[in-house]
Amino acid sequence: xxxxxxxxxxxxxxxxxxxxxxxxxxxxxxxASWYQQKPGQAPVLVxxxxxxxxxxxxxxxxxxxxxxxxxxxxxxxxAEDEADYxxxxxxxxxxxxxxxxxxxxxxx
Amino acid sequence: EVQLVESGGGxxxxxxxxxxxxxxxxxxxxxxxxHWVRQAPGKGLEWVSSISGSxxxxxxxxxxxxxxxxxxxxxxxxxxxxMDSLRAEDTAVYYCARDSSPVRIxxxxxxxxxxxxxxxxxxxxx
Numbered sequence: 001x002x003x004x005x006x007x008x009x010x011x012x013x014x015x016x017x018x019x020x021x022x023x024x025x026x027x028x029x030x031x032a033s034w035y036q037q038k039p040g041q042a043p044v045l046v047x048x049x050x051x052x053x054x055x056x057x058x059x060x061x062x063x064x065x066x067x068x069x070x071x072x073x074x075x076x077x078x079a080e081d082e083a084d085y086x087x088x089x090x091x092x093x094x095x096x097x098x099x100x101x102x103x104x105x106x107x108x
Numbered sequence: 109e110v111q112l113v114e115s116g117g118g119x120x121x122x123x124x125x126x127x128x129x130x131x132x133x134x135x136x137x138x139x140x141x142x143h144w145v146r147q148a149p150g151k152g153l154e155w156v157s158s159i160s161g162s163x164x165x166x167x168x169x170x171x172x173x174x175x176x177x178x179x180x181x182x183x184x185x186x187x188x189x190x191m192d193s194l195r196a197e198d199t200a201v202y203y204c205a206r207d208s209s210p211v212r213i214x215x216x217x218x219x220x221x222x223x224x225x226x227x228x229x230x231x232x233x234x
Contacts, residue, residue: 031219033220037153042227043145043153045220050213050214084152088153088221094167097155099154
């Protein structure tokens with residue numbers, strides 16, 4: 001069955017740039033969307049589509065897509081960006097949705 | 109303002125049943141597909157089920173198919189999840205989320221979960 005693969009953990013120095021990736025065959029048909037989740041809180045949409053940010057999401061968050069890989073980039077990471085990040089898309093064969101396993105971002 | 113508020117969680121014994129509800133406000137509920145997503149303690153997000161605005165299209169994750177039933181009442185702006193034959197592995201926080209509605213852009217489909225509730229905890233334990 002289709003799945004989305006993310007690195008379990010990534011770290012970045014304060015103010016530096018970090019890229020979180022997501023791989024899966026479904027990304028050849030659907031854009032990935034990206035969600036930030038902090039402990040004890042519900043997920044929050046941070047990037048959707050080709051490279052779109054919902055209102056209120058800082059412009060240091062950006063997204064890109066190429067083939068079966070989607071990326072979330074944080075340019076100038078801040079302490080408040082420390083969180084779990086999940087990618088999400090849909091399997092065009094089964095119409096089932098799926099999430100990546102999540103990437104825990106640590107800001108050093 | 110879009111609001112999604114889940115309710116109905118609690119402690120239930122294995123094999124038991126529970127019905128979750130999600131009260132929606134701030135948007136035309138019948139125009140949007142809706143989802144249930146869960147998160148087991150210390151684990152990642154898992155999509156559970158989806159229902160289209162008219163309830164004509166319904167999908168379930170393999171892990172819950174045949175045990176869970178999603179439904180909606182557009183007159184009451186409410187989304188439900190009937191959970192039967194519950195197992196310990198169903199223990200999780202259950203979130204309802206709104207679907208943005210799919211749009212094809214540059215050859216790919218853009219579709220995402222734009223609003224989420226705060227979740228309700230379901231614990232399956234004897």
